[in-house]
Amino acid sequence: xxxxxxxxxxxxxxxxxxxxxxxxxxxxxxxxxxxxxxxxxxxxxxxxxxxxxxxxxxxxxxxxxxxxxxxxxxxxxxxxxxxxxxxxxxxxxxxxxxxxxxxxxxxxxxxxxxxxxxxxxxxxxxxxxxxxxxxxxxxxxxxxxxxxxxxxxxxxxxxxxxxxxxxxxxxxxxxxxxxxxxxxxxxxxxxxxxxxxxxxxxxxxxxxxxxxxxxxxxxxxxxxxxxxxxxxxxxxxxxxxxxxxxxxxxxxxxxxxxxxxxxxxxxxxxxxxxxxxxxxxxxxxxxxxxxxxxxxxxxxxxxxxxxxxxxxxxxxxxxxxxxxxxxxxxxxxxxxxxxxxxxxxxxxxx
Numbered sequence: 001x002x003x004x005x006x007x008x009x010x011x012x013x014x015x016x017x018x019x020x021x022x023x024x025x026x027x028x029x030x031x032x033x034x035x036x037x038x039x040x041x042x043x044x045x046x047x048x049x050x051x052x053x054x055x056x057x058x059x060x061x062x063x064x065x066x067x068x069x070x071x072x073x074x075x076x077x078x079x080x081x082x083x084x085x086x087x088x089x090x091x092x093x094x095x096x097x098x099x100x101x102x103x104x105x106x107x108x109x110x111x112x113x114x115x116x117x118x119x120x121x122x123x124x125x126x127x128x129x130x131x132x133x134x135x136x137x138x139x140x141x142x143x144x145x146x147x148x149x150x151x152x153x154x155x156x157x158x159x160x161x162x163x164x165x166x167x168x169x170x171x172x173x174x175x176x177x178x179x180x181x182x183x184x185x186x187x188x189x190x191x192x193x194x195x196x197x198x199x200x201x202x203x204x205x206x207x208x209x210x211x212x213x214x215x216x217x218x219x220x221x222x223x224x225x226x227x228x229x230x231x232x233x234x235x236x237x238x239x240x241x242x243x244x245x246x247x248x249x250x251x252x253x254x255x256x257x258x259x260x261x262x263x264x265x266x267x268x269x270x271x272x273x274x275x276x277x278x279x280x281x282x283x284x285x286x287x288x289x290x291x292x293x294x295x296x297x298x299x300x301x302x303x304x305x306x307x308x309x310x311x312x313x314x315x316x317x318x319x320x321x322x323x324x325x326x327x328x329x330x331x332x333x334x335x336x337x338x339x340x341x342x343x344x345x346x347x348x349x350x
Contacts, residue, residue, distance in 0.1 A: 011153075013148060013149050013150040013151060014150055014151065014152065014153070016148055016150070017030065017043060017148065017150045018043075020148075021043075021046055021047070021050060024050070026047060026050065026051065026087075026120055027120070027148050028115040028116075028117065028119055028120060028121065028146070029112065029115055029119075029120075029121045029122070029123075029146055029147040029148070030120075030121070030122045030123070030147060030148045030149070030150055031122075031123045031125070031130060031143070031147055031148070031149045031150065032044060032122055032123070032124045032125065032150050032152065033124075033125035033129070033130035033149075033150075033151055033152070034130075034150075034151040034152035034153055035152070035153065035154050035190065036152040036153060036154055036155065036190060036191060036192070037126070037152070037190075037192045038190070038191035038192040038195060039152040039155075039191060040124070040126075040152040043150075043152070044091065044122065044124065047089065047120065047122065048061060048089060048091075051085065051086075051087050051088075051089045051120055052085065052089055053084060053085050056083060056084050056085060059080075059082070059083035059084075059085075059088075060082050060083060060084075060085045060087070060088045060089060061088070061089050061091075062077040062080060062088065062089070062090045062091070063091045063093070064077060064090065064091065064092045064093070064095075065093060065094070066092050066093055066094045066095025066096070066123075066128075067094055067095075069092065069095055071100075071104055071107045071108060071111070074090075074092065074095075074108075074111070075107075075111060077090045078090055078111065078115075078116070078119055078121060079116075081118065082118050086118065087117075087118045087119065087120055088118060088119055088120070089120050089122070090119065090120070090121045090122070091122045091124055092121070092122070092123050092124065093124045093126055094124070094125060094126055094127055094128045095123055096128055097123065097139065098131065098132060098133040098136060098139070105136065105138070105139050106138075108139070108142075109138055109139055109142040112142045112143070112145075112146045112147065113142060113145075113146060115146060123147075130149075130151075154189050154190060155189070155191065156293040157181070157184070157189075157293040157294030157296075160180075160184060160189060160191075161177055161180045161181065161184075163191065164180045164183060164184075164194065164198065165180065167194075167195070167198045167202075168198060168202055168210060171198070171199070171202035171203075172202075172208070173202050173205060173208060173209070173210050174208055174209045174210065175209070175210040176209070178296075179210055179211065179212055179215070181294060181296040182212055182215060182296070183197070183198075183201075183215055183219070184294070184296070185225060185228075185296055185297055185300070186215060186216075186219055186221050186222070186225045187219055187220070187221065187222055187225070188222040188224070193222070197219050197220065200218045200219065201214050201215055201218055201219060204217060204218045223249075223254065223258065223259075223262050224262060224266070226245060226248070226249060227259070227262040227263050227266050228266055228300065228304075229245050230242050230245045230246060230249075230263060230266075230343075231263060231266045231267060231270065231304065232304060233245060233347075234316075234343060234346040234347050234350070235270075235304055235307050235308055235350065236307070236350070237347045237348075237350035238347065239343060239344055239347040239348075242343045242346075242347060243340060243343055246259070246339060246340065246343060250336055250339075256327070256335040256336060256339060257324070257327060257328075257335070259339060260320060260323060260324055260327065260339060260342075261324070263320060264317065264320035264321065264324065267313065267316045267317050267320060268317055269290060269301050270301055270304050270305050270308070270313055271305075271310070271313035271314065271316075271317055272286065272289060272290075273286060273298075273301040273302050273304065273305035274305040274308060274309070274310050274313050275310065276302070276305075277302065277305055277306065278310060283295050283298045283299065283302060286298045286301065286302070308350075312349060312350065315349060316346055316349070319342060319345055319346065320342070323338055323339075323342055326338070
C-alpha cells in the first residue's frame with residue numbers, strides 16, 4: 001500500500017510538470033529526480049526551451065554545480081533579473097539539501113519561502129539520490145509548500161513498447177510488440193540505455209521490420225539477460241554453454257559478487273515460478289510478487305521453471321547462498337574459479 005501511494009505521488013508530480021509546460025504556467029521551484037535520466041534530461045530541456053530565449057542563455061540560464069555550492073552563490077543566482085525574457089532559469093545539480101548544516105538549512109528555507117515570480121529554480125539529482133530526511137520537518141514543509149517534486153520513474157511496459165515503436169519509426173523501421181518486449185528484456189527498461197541500442201539496431205537491420213535476430217546481432221545485453229541465459233544453460237545441464245556465458249561476463253570485468261547475486265536472484269525467481277506452477281497460481285501472481293509491469297519475463301520464468309523441480313531449485317538457491325557466504329567471509333578465495341565450480345555443480349545436479 002505504501003509503495004502504491006508513493007507511485008501515485010510520483011505520477012502526480014510528473015503530470016503536474018507536463019500540464020505546467022503545456023499551459024505555460026511553470027512554477028517557481030522543482031526537484032527533478034528518479035531512475036529515468038532520459039526523461040529527466042528531456043523535460044529539463046523542455047523547460048529551458050520554454051523559458052530561455054536563444055542567444056540570451058548567458059543572462060537567463062544559470063547552471064550551478066551543487067557539490068561545492070554555497071547558499072550565497074545560490075541566492076545571488078536566484079536574484080539575477082531576466083533580460084529580454086519573462087523569467088530566469090537556475091538549475092542546481094546534485095545539491096544534497098538534506099546534508100546542509102542547520103544554519104544553512106534555515107537559510108535555504110528562507111530562500112524557498114520568498115521565491116521571486118520571475119525565477120524558475122530546479123534542483124536536479126543526477127548522480128546523487130534524492131532522499132528526504134523526514135526528521136527535518138521544517139525543511140520538508142518548505143519543500144512541500146513551495147517546491148514541486150517530480151520523480152522520473154521507469155515507464156510501464158505498454159508505454160515503453162509504444163515509445164520504442166516511435167523511435168524505430170523515426171528511423172524508417174517497424175517493430176512488433178513481442179520483439180519490442182524482447183528488446184526490453186535483453187537491454188533493460190531504461191530509455192537512457194535503450195536509445196543507443198535502438199540506433200544501432202536500426203542502422204544494422206536490412207529489412208523494414210526489426211527481428212529478434214537483428215537485436216541479437218548488435219545489442220549489448222544487460223546483466224540480468226546474460227544471467228538468465230546462464231541459468232537456462234545450467235537448467236539444461238549444458239555446462240559448456242553456461243561456462244561460455246560466464247567467461248564473457250568475466251572478460252567484461254563484471255564484479256564476481258555481482259554475477260553471483262544476479263544468478264542467485266534469478267534462481268529464486270525460477271524457484272517461485274516452480275512453486276506457482278505446483279500450487280496452481282497464474283502469471284499475474286508472479287507479476288505482482290516480483291513487481292513486473294509486463295508478463296514477458298514471467299512467461300520466460302514459467303518456461304524455465306517447467307524444465308526443473310522444486311527440489312532442484314531449492315538446492316540451487318542454497319548453493320548460491322553458501323558460495324556468497326564463503327566469498328564474503330573467507331580470504332584468498334579464487335572467486336572466478338568458485339563461480340565456474342558452482343556452474344559445474346548446478347549442471348551436474350540436473
